[in-house]
Amino acid sequence: MxxxxxxxxxxxxxxxxxxxxxxxxxxxxxxxxxxxxxxxxxxxxxxxxxxxxxxxxxxxxxxxxxxxxxxxxxxxxxxxxxxxxIPSELNCVKDVSMMEVWSCCPKDWKPFGSYCYLIPTDTSSASWNMSEEKCSDKGAHLVVIHSKEEQDFITGTLRRNAAYFIGLWDTGHGQWRWVDQTPYNESATFWHQNEPNNDDEKCVMINYRYNIGWGWNDIRCSDKQNSICQMKKIHL
CATH class of the missing domain: 1.20.5 (Single alpha-helices involved in coiled-coils or other helix-helix interfaces)
Structure with a gap:
């Protein structure tokens, strides 16, 4: 079992x-x-x-x-x-510093260095603001001067019995400024003796003084003067 x-x-x-x-x-x-x-x-x-x-x-x-x-x-x-x-409205020359490039200024503008300058041939005048606006309409601005060579070139084409606005103005308390925003260099200015001399005169013109020569003079912006336009050369 x-x-x-x-x-x-x-x-x-x-x-x-x-x-x-x-x-x-x-x-x-x-x-x-x-x-x-x-x-x-x-x-x-x-x-x-x-x-x-x-x-x-x-x-x-x-x-x-x-x-x-x-x-x-x-x-x-x-x-x-x-x-x-090459447009007929431009006066062009071959730029020796750059191969195959034309350096041009609009017709009736005078070349110097890297810029073109429009010197008025008539006696038309306008305020500083209107003068800057007229230059702007041409793709330019009121002339900016940074050297004695440039000043001498410009004044060599001007009429001694006329005055011309340049692109320099007082932003306040003697703080001068160029219209193209380049620095204002006091060592490269061409003021007449004892100029600038008036806080109410905020704009600048260039004129000729007998036995003294060309120089800058502050003036009221509302006064009417001739003007000089400036633009960079056109490269084609």
Missing amino acids: ASEITYAEVKFKNESNSLRTYSESPAASREKPIHHLSKPGTLMLLFISLMILLLLLAITFLVAFITYFQKYSQVLEEKIAKKNI
Whole structure:
């Protein structure tokens, strides 16, 4: 009787072990295919992402190239047009300091250094503000003088019996300023003796004094005088 019980127990244990092994084996078999199938999907996703990135880079490069080519073509056309056509309204000479470049001033303007100067030939006069506005309409400004050579060139073309506004004015309390915002250098000024002499006179003209010569004189901005316009040379 004891042997039958022992046999039953052994048999039960064997059956339980076999059941455990059977129950575990399907899970293992299911996990393995899932694990192996995930690799091709990941590689495909990486490949697609890489291709999209390369496509975006190619499109960006193409757009940049087209934009650059258009701008380069426009600049090239402008250069060719400028070299082949010299407008009749300009007086031009070849600039020896720059190859293949024309240095030009508008008709009736006088060249000196890097600038062109419009010296009035009539007796028309206007206030300082109106004179500056007239110069601005021509793409210029009232003359700015920074050297004795420039002053001598300008005064060599002026009438001694006339006075001319220049682009210098007092912003307040003797703070003189040029219209082109260049610094006011007291060591390069050409005031007549005892000038400037009046706080109410905020603008400056250049005039000739007998036995003294040309110089600067402060004057009321509302007074009417002739004027000299100045602009940078045009390069073609």
